[in-house]
Amino acid sequence: MAVTDEAITKIKDMLISGELKAGDRLPPEKDLSERLGLSRSSLREAVKALELIRVLDVRRGDGTYVTSLEPSILMETMSFVVDLHQENSAAQLLEVRRILEPGSASLAARRISPEAAADLRDCVAVVGENSSEEELVAHDLAFHARIAKASGNSYLQSLLDGLAGSTMRSRIWNELTLDKAVAATLAEHAAIARAISTGDPDLARALMTVHVSGVELRLSQAA
Incomplete structure (x- = not known):
């Protein structure tokens, strides 16, 4: 040593x-x-x-x-690594998100407070298919961050926050715009928010799995 x-x-x-x-x-x-x-x-x-x-x-x-x-401080190093590698490792990072985010959504459906549920619904309500790419990226980051926080697991929240690279999110929303899939993706966000707000962990997990898998598929096809 x-x-x-x-x-x-x-x-x-x-x-x-x-x-x-x-x-x-x-x-x-x-x-x-x-x-x-x-x-x-x-x-x-x-x-x-x-x-x-x-x-x-x-x-x-x-x-x-x-x-x-605190996990949020210690995980900042991972966020730095993600920012450095996200262009070359987008597929692997999305694989990790596909593993973690459905669990986060399921936990959020069990634990979210009424106030946090209202905030999540508001987050979905303020954007539409005519929003700018910058607004869509900011919404996406805020939407997934709110769910991670509502999971009640600070380690899971910190891991997901560390994976939330803005550069990769911009690439995702650029592809969604080119595919004319913005409205459908926002509808998926709304459905996930409803499942979490109504306390349905199984539905929240399933919807989040489909959502992240869809993004993963679109990026792999565009590569």
């Missing part, structure tokens, strides 16, 4: 054991390196790596702190 990897593992062990908790300030570099049996240079490299993935927050002149460790 590389020295930096060893340093990362030791800090991770401190987090897992509860020795370090969200919001805690790390001991001074000299004290921590001696305590962990590491050189200060390897500890410094480990801290840099953990800062990049949002586990640690280095505050210049103040110290190094553990972040909140």
Whole structure:
């Protein structure tokens, strides 16, 4: 194991054991390196790596702190990777969405609050087939984000948020516009919203599966 990897593992062990908790300030570099049996240079490299993935927050002149460790923060790295690879990996990303989003819709149908259900319906109501591509992309991101949030599972929500690349969404809606399928796709959104709002998890799952699979098929045909 590389020295930096060893340093990362030791800090991770401190987090897992509860020795370090969200919001805690790390001991001074000299004290921590001696305590962990590491050189200060390897500890410094480990801290840099953990800062990049949002586990640690280095505050210049103040110290190094553990972040909140919320899934939404830790998953930001995945969002960055998706943005870099989405043009070459659109089919694989849609496969992942096809696996996760039906489950998200099913959970949302079981757990959504009346207020969130009304908000989801409003999200569907404000767009139409004559909306601009920019408006359709914004709607699509908001629609799926609301469902993920309503699932009540913060890890699932963070995973789906990380997959929500705006560039790929623009490509999807461009293809839908060319296929004259915007109205049909928005109708699918409305049907999913109704199933979730009325508390029908099986229907919500089925409709979401068909919806994402349809998008997946259109993109594969256009490739």
